Amino acid sequence: MDEQADISLSPDIVFRKIYILREKRVILDRDLAEFYGVKTRRLREQVKRNSIRFPSDFMFQLTLDEAKFVVSQFATPSMKTLGGSLPYAFTEHGALMLSSVLSSERASLVGIIVVRAFVYLREMLTEKIKIAELKKDILSMQKKYDAQFNHIFDAIDRLLSPPEPDPSKKIGFR
Numbered sequence: 001m002d003e004q005a006d007i008s009l010s011p012d013i014v015f016r017k018i019y020i021l022r023e024k025r026v027i028l029d030r031d032l033a034e035f036y037g038v039k040t041r042r043l044r045e046q047v048k049r050n051s052i053r054f055p056s057d058f059m060f061q062l063t064l065d066e067a068k069f070v071v072s073q074f075a076t077p078s079m080k081t082l083g084g085s086l087p088y089a090f091t092e093h094g095a096l097m098l099s100s101v102l103s104s105e106r107a108s109l110v111g112i113i114v115v116r117a118f119v120y121l122r123e124m125l126t127e128k129i130k131i132a133e134l135k136k137d138i139l140s141m142q143k144k145y146d147a148q149f150n151h152i153f154d155a156i157d158r159l160l161s162p163p164e165p166d167p168s169k170k171i172g173f174r
Helices: 003-007 011-015 029-036 040-049 064-073 092-102 105-144 147-160
Strands: 019-021 024-028 059-061 088-090
Touching: 011 105, 019 064, 024 029, 024 092, 024 105, 029 040, 029 088, 029 092, 029 105, 040 092, 088 092, 092 105, 105 147
Parallel strands: none
Antiparallel strands: 019 024, 024 088, 059 088
């Protein structure tokens, strides 16, 4: 059974809804409610009924300043779209815990996709860190060795840098 075909949600869509707040990667309650196919109000009710399952490292409620920041930074049209009260932000563990308290087949499938999106994000960040460390090592080697190796270091640097976009390629439908 292909779960992504059943609910038309991909890790890439979820990935775009992961924000960094309080130095944690989180997804807002309204986005999770949409993914899980429930109303935000129902999601919050289940969280309150199962509050023991949502410690502060799984979920937290945004402050007014954080909510204003979300509106200004993440293409949220207004505070009104965040709902009647301050939204909740769920870490990867909190988002997965939601799938157990919502207890539906869709919730189980969405939980898997959410975890995959967080894993993908971690892998991307790890890869960027590795490339940055490699560039730093090469730079220190460049300083250590004389000019005869500069052409080798230039070639390695070009291999590590992302290619420039081709302006002649158009994006979109023809």
